[in-house]
Amino acid sequence: MLTLHAFGLAIGVIPVLLVILPLLLCLAAFIRLIRVKHQLFVGLPLITLGNILGAWHLGVSPEWQLGGWALPIGIRWALAPSTLALLSLTTVVACTAGLTAYAERAKQREYWTLWWLMWAALNTLWLSRDLFNVYVALELLTLSAAGLVALSPKDPYGFSALRYLLVALIASLLYLLGVGLMYGTHATLDIDLLSQRASADTLHAIAALCITLGLMMKAALVPLHSWLPQAHSRASPSVSAMLSAVVVAVALYWLWQLWQGPFKALGMQPFFAFLGSLSIVWGGINALQQTQLKRLIAYSTIAQMGYALLVLSLAPDASAYPLALQGATTLLVAHGVAKAGLFITAGYLVAYHQSDQLQQFTGSAHRFPWLWVAFALSAASLVGLPPSGGFVGKWWLFIGLWEQQRWLSATAFLLGTLLTAAYLTRVMAIALRPAPSSRPKTTPNCVPALIPLLLGGLVWGIGIILLAQHGYFSLPGMDRTTRFFAFPALIIWPLILFWQYRSPSPPTRFFSVVLWLSALLHIVALTSQEWLTFYTALAWLGVLGWLLILHGTTASTPQAARTYLAMMLVAEVLLFAATASIALQGTLAFEQTTFATLSTGTALLIGSGMAIKSGMLGVHGWLPIAHPAAPALASALLSGVMIKLGVLGVLRLTPESASGIAAGQMLFYWGVLAALYGGLRGACSKSPKTVLAWSSVGQIGLLSAGLGALLWLPENGALRTALMLLVVSHGLAKSALFIGAGQWGKLSRGHRQLIGSGMAVSALTLIGAPFSGGLYIKSWLTLAINAQGFAGDLLTLASLATAGAMLRFGWLLKQQPPANLSTEPEANGWLWCGWFVLCSSAWLVPLIWLWWLPYPGSWLAANLTALGIVSISGGLAVAIVYLRAILTIPPFRLPSIPPLPWHQASRFRPAWVVERKSRHWTVIGLIVAIVSAIFIIIYLYVINA
Numbered sequence: 001m002l003t004l005h006a007f008g009l010a011i012g013v014i015p016v017l018l019v020i021l022p023l024l025l026c027l028a029a030f031i032r033l034i035r036v037k038h039q040l041f042v043g044l045p046l047i048t049l050g051n052i053l054g055a056w057h058l059g060v061s062p063e064w065q066l067g068g069w070a071l072p073i074g075i076r077w078a079l080a081p082s083t084l085a086l087l088s089l090t091t092v093v094a095c096t097a098g099l100t101a102y103a104e105r106a107k108q109r110e111y112w113t114l115w116w117l118m119w120a121a122l123n124t125l126w127l128s129r130d131l132f133n134v135y136v137a138l139e140l141l142t143l144s145a146a147g148l149v150a151l152s153p154k155d156p157y158g159f160s161a162l163r164y165l166l167v168a169l170i171a172s173l174l175y176l177l178g179v180g181l182m183y184g185t186h187a188t189l190d191i192d193l194l195s196q197r198a199s200a201d202t203l204h205a206i207a208a209l210c211i212t213l214g215l216m217m218k219a220a221l222v223p224l225h226s227w228l229p230q231a232h233s234r235a236s237p238s239v240s241a242m243l244s245a246v247v248v249a250v251a252l253y254w255l256w257q258l259w260q261g262p263f264k265a266l267g268m269q270p271f272f273a274f275l276g277s278l279s280i281v282w283g284g285i286n287a288l289q290q291t292q293l294k295r296l297i298a299y300s301t302i303a304q305m306g307y308a309l310l311v312l313s314l315a316p317d318a319s320a321y322p323l324a325l326q327g328a329t330t331l332l333v334a335h336g337v338a339k340a341g342l343f344i345t346a347g348y349l350v351a352y353h354q355s356d357q358l359q360q361f362t363g364s365a366h367r368f369p370w371l372w373v374a375f376a377l378s379a380a381s382l383v384g385l386p387p388s389g390g391f392v393g394k395w396w397l398f399i400g401l402w403e404q405q406r407w408l409s410a411t412a413f414l415l416g417t418l419l420t421a422a423y424l425t426r427v428m429a430i431a432l433r434p435a436p437s438s439r440p441k442t443t444p445n446c447v448p449a450l451i452p453l454l455l456g457g458l459v460w461g462i463g464i465i466l467l468a469q470h471g472y473f474s475l476p477g478m479d480r481t482t483r484f485f486a487f488p489a490l491i492i493w494p495l496i497l498f499w500q501y502r503s504p505s506p507p508t509r510f511f512s513v514v515l516w517l518s519a520l521l522h523i524v525a526l527t528s529q530e531w532l533t534f535y536t537a538l539a540w541l542g543v544l545g546w547l548l549i550l551h552g553t554t555a556s557t558p559q560a561a562r563t564y565l566a567m568m569l570v571a572e573v574l575l576f577a578a579t580a581s582i583a584l585q586g587t588l589a590f591e592q593t594t595f596a597t598l599s600t601g602t603a604l605l606i607g608s609g610m611a612i613k614s615g616m617l618g619v620h621g622w623l624p625i626a627h628p629a630a631p632a633l634a635s636a637l638l639s640g641v642m643i644k645l646g647v648l649g650v651l652r653l654t655p656e657s658a659s660g661i662a663a664g665q666m667l668f669y670w671g672v673l674a675a676l677y678g679g680l681r682g683a684c685s686k687s688p689k690t691v692l693a694w695s696s697v698g699q700i701g702l703l704s705a706g707l708g709a710l711l712w713l714p715e716n717g718a719l720r721t722a723l724m725l726l727v728v729s730h731g732l733a734k735s736a737l738f739i740g741a742g743q744w745g746k747l748s749r750g751h752r753q754l755i756g757s758g759m760a761v762s763a764l765t766l767i768g769a770p771f772s773g774g775l776y777i778k779s780w781l782t783l784a785i786n787a788q789g790f791a792g793d794l795l796t797l798a799s800l801a802t803a804g805a806m807l808r809f810g811w812l813l814k815q816q817p818p819a820n821l822s823t824e825p826e827a828n829g830w831l832w833c834g835w836f837v838l839c840s841s842a843w844l845v846p847l848i849w850l851w852w853l854p855y856p857g858s859w860l861a862a863n864l865t866a867l868g869i870v871s872i873s874g875g876l877a878v879a880i881v882y883l884r885a886i887l888t889i890p891p892f893r894l895p896s897i898p899p900l901p902w903h904q905a906s907r908f909r910p911a912w913v914v915e916r917k918s919r920h921w922t923v924i925g926l927i928v929a930i931v932s933a934i935f936i937i938i939y940l941y942v943i944n945a
Contacts (some may be wrong), residue, residue, distance in 0.1 A: 011062045017050030022120035029112040072188030076128040082329045091342045093245045094861045101238035118144035121217040125250045131189040142168040148239045160230040165228040175214030181207035195261035201496025208263040216897040218251035222279040223927045232298035237347025244301040245336035247595035277308025277412030292356045327396025334389030341378035341455035361434025370449035377456025379424040386536040389462035412571045452564035484724035484889030488731035518544045531588040542568030547635035562630035566624040571612035586723035596659035614646030627693035632742020640735030645888045658714045665707030674701025679801020683808045688741045691809040709785045719784040727845045732842035733762040749818040758839040763806040765842045773846030779862040
């Protein structure tokens with residue numbers, strides 16, 4: 001009996017701690033009864049205790065009848081799992097933002113009075129199940145939030161706060177009108193009773209329109225969002241964190257409750273699909289145009305709310321998409337935690353730099369590294385990088401869109417992800433630029449970054465816990481395919497890491513950290529046994545590759561890094577959509593997933609994403625741009641091991657037991673064309689690293705041709721082995737060539753003869769010179785492909801093109817003047833010994849397979865053919881040099897792809913003009929009328945249908 005009494009007492013104390021306590025602290029702050037630090041000392045632990053008690057008793061679904069009045073007259077509060085998650089979000093954000101405000105010495109009586117009132121109103125909104133109780137709490141929330149904005153020194157005349165207040169009051173009137181219609185019809189405002197009694201008639205449609213317009217204004221959904229950028233950007237950091245994280249989220253939460261309850265029979269899914277998609281795209285476009293950090297984050301809130309609204313575009317039966325509902329809630333929580341971290345970080349950065357302009361943060365990451373680490377953690381979750389909480393929420397929600405074939409919403413979803421990545425990486429790129437020399441150095445202080453670091457770590461912890469609970473991760477392992485890919489990595493990675501340690505280039509600690517992280521994630525990709533882990537490693541390696549390229553010192557480095565990142569992000573979006581499709585099949589394990597078992601759309605998504613990752617012809621634009629601009633060690637990694645992961649992904653989905661697919665024949669001939677084109681472009685290039693980049697395009701084309709033949713006949717074990725040996729040989733040779741080309745300008749004439757011999761070995765391996773491992777591989781590929789009915793002899797032309805590129809590479813190196821002995825850096829013998837091992841391994845390792853996989857044709861004939869290729873290409877090169885010297889023939893240039901108009905894309909003027917006009921009251925009224933008209937038109941269409 002005593003246990004039951006204690007149990008009931010514990011349940012009864014939950015609303016006291018979550019609502020009554022903040023109200024008491026509000027009064028205490030107003031009459032100055034308790035000091036601020038004592039308010040925080042009492043309030044934060046006890047409110048947190050209320051959340052803990054709620055989680056402890058969640059299994060019994062506690063409810064409270066306020067005042068003892070029973071339904072339908074009484075007011076009911078209830079605690080559900082989603083409610084607890086959002087209550088916990090409010091507690092986390094309010095605690096961290098409150099501590100930040102206290103550290104900023106926000107001790108005025110009005111501030112903390114409004115702060116506690118806002119917290120009490122938020123908790124009331126999460127717990128309440130009565131629409132009029134919600135109206136009262138929304139009014140308290142509006143008044144307290146507007147008051148907190150007005151207290152900001154950046155809004156001295158209160159214009160932003162007044163606009164926020166007036167829009168919110170109009171929204172409240174609309175909401176109250178709808179509530180009145182519902183009460184007059186059903187004599188109750190309990191949402192569960194209304195769900196049972198409501199019908200799809202005109203009266204309910206009018207009530208739904210009024211309530212929806214009101215909540216849309218409060219949630220700042222496009223096009224009723226004009227108040228948010230000003231209010232959120234001008235408020236203090238702690239207030240901005242609360243506004244963006246939870247204040248706008250609570251209005252969206254009640255849209256969910258109403259349209260999944262009383263209004264679900266109205267069938268307005270197209271309406272919410274349109275508004276959600278519009279918010280995602282419009283918010284992202286305007287965020288991309290901003291020149292101020294806090295305004296950029298504010299527009300990001302508008303875009304992220306659009307994602308959560310898309311859950312209402314799904315079928316009205318909530319049981320049909322439980323994972324999507326869980327994903328929307330997770331997305332709301334993850335967004336709130338991440339957005340609080342971004343605004344708090346932005347507050348510190350603005351204070352340190354005395355400016356909110358993005359260009360003032362140039363080089364800031366080198367001065368305040370921990371603050372920018374916190375910013376990056378939260379930003380990555382907003383983008384949806386796995387395994388963050390933002391990724392889990394977006395992934396589960398996208399699965400619902402994919403399952404119900406909401407293709408337009410899914411397209412806006414993916415486009416919004418690209419826009420989110422564009423504007424957040426733009427901020428990071430500015431912060432990572434070299435700092436101006438005139439700017440004074442600041443001693444790094446990690447203490448201010450503790451709270452945003454905690455929030456950033458929390459949002460990642462949420463994602464990892466949720467994925468682990470659903471059993472998505474598996475233990476690492478190695479099979480025969482991944483062992484081939486791991487072999488060159490075991491040689492390349494230690495050499496590059498040791499090289500950076502002994503002879504750092506560039507000499508920055510950050511570059512070394514990125515190298516080590518890339519090595520770790522490469523191991524994860526190689527040992528993954530299911531698709532999600534593999535995709536996670538690929539996504540992060542794309543980001544780390546961008547960071548590696550940013551360390552280049554050429555004038556084209558920024559453009560090259562942007563191009564590379566843009567292509568990688570497109571690939572991640574395609575693979576993200578494919579991941580959702582694969583998950584719907586019930587398993588993500590490689591052993592149960594093949595191209596033959598996937599739908600055509602999923603196979604195309606995976607193939608397109610892997611093609612971009614590998615630099616296949618047609619989506620190769622980043623390769624010849626990124627490699628010349630990147631540091632030599634970064635180029636060696638990108639070409640030696642990272643681009644091979646795209647090939648690994650295709651091979652993992654093409655096991656020997658898989659069925660063949662007809663697209664393999666087309667891929668073969670496309671790969672041959674790529675091999676020819678890459679070699680020709682390399683032969684016409686003007687710098688050694690550009691030649692190597694185009695050579696990589698050609699070699700990936702050769703791999704593509706082999707993959708095409710393998711997709712046609714997956715059980716061909718010899719062809720599979722030859723392909724994987726080509727991966728080994730090309731990775732080792734290309735890494736050696738990029739490292740050698742990067743060091744070439746530092747070598748004296750005597751050292752160049754020695755290093756040049758090693759580079760010649762690597763180049764001849766790529767060509768397929770006589771008695772080389774490259775010849776063995778290409779000869780085997782030719783025979784195996786001919787056996788399947790393809791024109792395998794076309795690979796001979798590819799070898800000629802590669803030979804031309806390598807001769808051009810050697811010629812360009814020869815034109816570079818040697819370094820002065822007096823200025824030559826001290827050589828490190830161990831580094832160059834490791835490099836020679838790299839060169840010789842590319843030549844010798846494939847030949848070992850002669851013992852296990854003897855060459856079935858005439859080895860003598862193959863070597864004579866290779867000798868002929870080398871002789872012909874050498875003769876052509878000599879002839880071209882001779883004729884150019886005599887006839888003065890201008891260099892031949894193939895057309896190239898023009899650079900992407902990045903600056904024009906980030907200055908989409910029509911969007912900015914419309915955004916400025918939308919702040920006028922007459923325009924706001926017109927927008928309300930237009931939204932109402934769209935609602936009515938869709939409603940009439942649904943009724944007639």
